[in-house]
Amino acid sequence: MSIRAKYENELNCVFNKLIAMCRDTELAIEKSVNALKQRDRDLAKEVISEDKTIDNEEREIEQDCLKILLMEHPVASDFRDVSAALKMITDLERIADQASDISEISLQFGDEEFIKEPEHIEMMAKLVIGMVKDGVTSYINRDLDAARSLEKRDDLVDELFETVKKDLIELIKTNPANADQAILFMMIAKYLERIGDHAVNIGEWVEYAATGYHRPG
Amino acid sequence: MKNKRKEEKQTEFGQNISVKNAELWYGDFKALKNVSIEIPERKITAFIGPSGCGKSTFLKCFNRMNNLVEGCRITGEFRIGDVDIYGKTDVNLLRRNVGMVFQKPNPFPMSVYDNVAYGPRTLGIKKHAELDEIVEKSLRGASMWEELKDRLGKSALGLSGGQQQRLCIARALAANPKILLMDEPTSALDPISTGKIEELAEELKKEITIVIVTHNMQQATRIADETAFFLLGELIEYGDTEKVFSAPADKRTENYITGRFG
Numbered sequence: 001m002s003i004r005a006k007y008e009n010e011l012n013c014v015f016n017k018l019i020a021m022c023r024d025t026e027l028a029i030e031k032s033v034n035a036l037k038q039r040d041r042d043l044a045k046e047v048i049s050e051d052k053t054i055d056n057e058e059r060e061i062e063q064d065c066l067k068i069l070l071m072e073h074p075v076a077s078d079f080r081d082v083s084a085a086l087k088m089i090t091d092l093e094r095i096a097d098q099a100s101d102i103s104e105i106s107l108q109f110g111d112e113e114f115i116k117e118p119e120h121i122e123m124m125a126k127l128v129i130g131m132v133k134d135g136v137t138s139y140i141n142r143d144l145d146a147a148r149s150l151e152k153r154d155d156l157v158d159e160l161f162e163t164v165k166k167d168l169i170e171l172i173k174t175n176p177a178n179a180d181q182a183i184l185f186m187m188i189a190k191y192l193e194r195i196g197d198h199a200v201n202i203g204e205w206v207e208y209a210a211t212g213y214h215r216p217g
Numbered sequence: 218m219k220n221k222r223k224e225e226k227q228t229e230f231g232q233n234i235s236v237k238n239a240e241l242w243y244g245d246f247k248a249l250k251n252v253s254i255e256i257p258e259r260k261i262t263a264f265i266g267p268s269g270c271g272k273s274t275f276l277k278c279f280n281r282m283n284n285l286v287e288g289c290r291i292t293g294e295f296r297i298g299d300v301d302i303y304g305k306t307d308v309n310l311l312r313r314n315v316g317m318v319f320q321k322p323n324p325f326p327m328s329v330y331d332n333v334a335y336g337p338r339t340l341g342i343k344k345h346a347e348l349d350e351i352v353e354k355s356l357r358g359a360s361m362w363e364e365l366k367d368r369l370g371k372s373a374l375g376l377s378g379g380q381q382q383r384l385c386i387a388r389a390l391a392a393n394p395k396i397l398l399m400d401e402p403t404s405a406l407d408p409i410s411t412g413k414i415e416e417l418a419e420e421l422k423k424e425i426t427i428v429i430v431t432h433n434m435q436q437a438t439r440i441a442d443e444t445a446f447f448l449l450g451e452l453i454e455y456g457d458t459e460k461v462f463s464a465p466a467d468k469r470t471e472n473y474i475t476g477r478f479g
Binding site: 003004007072073075076077078079080211212213 | 242254434435438462464465470474475476477
């Protein structure tokens with residue numbers, strides 16, 4: 001096998017692991033919001049315990065990337081591919097942490113009835129899951145347009161966050177006893193809003209991998 | 218009577234190299250095609266590219282070493298500072314100002330001292346004190362004084378390859394050059410000697426412009442401020458080393474440095 005082919009094999013291996021990590025991360029977000037909605041404590045606990053698996057996936061991909069940097073001394077687009085993967089897994093790992101945090105919060109709701117059905121939170125979750133998926137897919141497919149579109153999609157997530165915030169403020173104003181749940185919902189919405197930001201980061205790393213340009217924060 | 222001092226002053230060399238539309242033929246073979254480049258002073262500029270791409274040929278234009286090759290014809294403008302080096306320039310004076318170190322260390326079969334003093338002696342410097350001073354300064358410049366000060370009378374051929382190469386750099390420094398050309402200076406050396414030459418280049422660039430031809434791309438990324446990529450006699454890309462190695466503008470550069478061809 002030529003040196004080049006060997007290198008491409010190693011990079012493909014990183015790609016495959018990244019796709020798997022991304023799928024697990026999407027599932028974690030989905031399950032965390034389902035656990036909240038269905039008040040499924042077991043599912044919430046599952047998300048929390050599975051966070052370790054995603055941490056391990058991150059560690060493994062990180063090791064693979066560091067090994068490529070050490071052994072292959074990649075340059076140009078090769079270097080950018082590996083650097084982008086290294087940065088993206090940090091975002092994915094944080095996203096999974098936030099899914100786990102959402103599950104921790106959902107466990108705090110107890111058995112009381114919701115002050116409001118979390119339909120906007122569900123919409124936020126749907127949007128960010130799509131963004132995370134498309135972020136990583138745009139990296140694998142070198143799809144610059146898809147990567148760049150994430151920023152616009154994040155605006156929708158931010159709008160929904162504002163809606164959730166306003167609704168909760170109203171609910172607290174109506175009845176201060178709603179405050180306990182409102183704060184928990186607010187934290188969940190904030191985590192989802194942050195997940196959207198991480199997905200945008202992923203898109204920015206895809207842009208860097210493709211063009212060499214990384215947007216200033 | 219001719220005023221020699223005035224003549225010397227007229228050919229005061231600068232430290233930057235400016236080349237416009239350079240073309241070079243070896244007989245019918247066109248080895249350089251319309252190359253233009255601005256090499257900044259007191260920086261390290263690396264020339265990279267596959268074998269036969271013209272990088273060494275181009276390097277040798279800067280001190281007119283190609284004049285020694287039969288059938289070699291050069292057109293275009295080569296300036297060092299303001300001096301048109303293919304105009305009415307004294308070639309010996311040019312080569313004093315533009316030193317060169319080759320791939321294979323080539324010390325003269327004489328003592329360490331005589332190697333370094335050789336150039337100054339040919340310029341008519343005979344006073345021992347003055348020669349001693351030049352030898353010490355040059356060996357210090359090449360970071361060799363401490364290891365060789367007690368062996369100045371020993372044959373240079375007894376030195377290791379790495380030491381011989383640094384001695385050749387010291388010998389070039391004895392002429393007090395403004396520019397130092399290095400043609401794959403470490404390709405025959407072990408990593409430790411290579412490291413010493415690289416450190417030396419970093420040190421020397423405070424005073425001297427360095428142009429280095431290298432096949433070792435890690436070497437270019439380690440020490441070069443600017444990198445130029447040549448292919449089939451053309452200058453394909455030239456710019457900041459970090460930029461060239463992280464986001465090259467030309468696909469051919471990308472393909473070469475990532476090992477997709479060459």
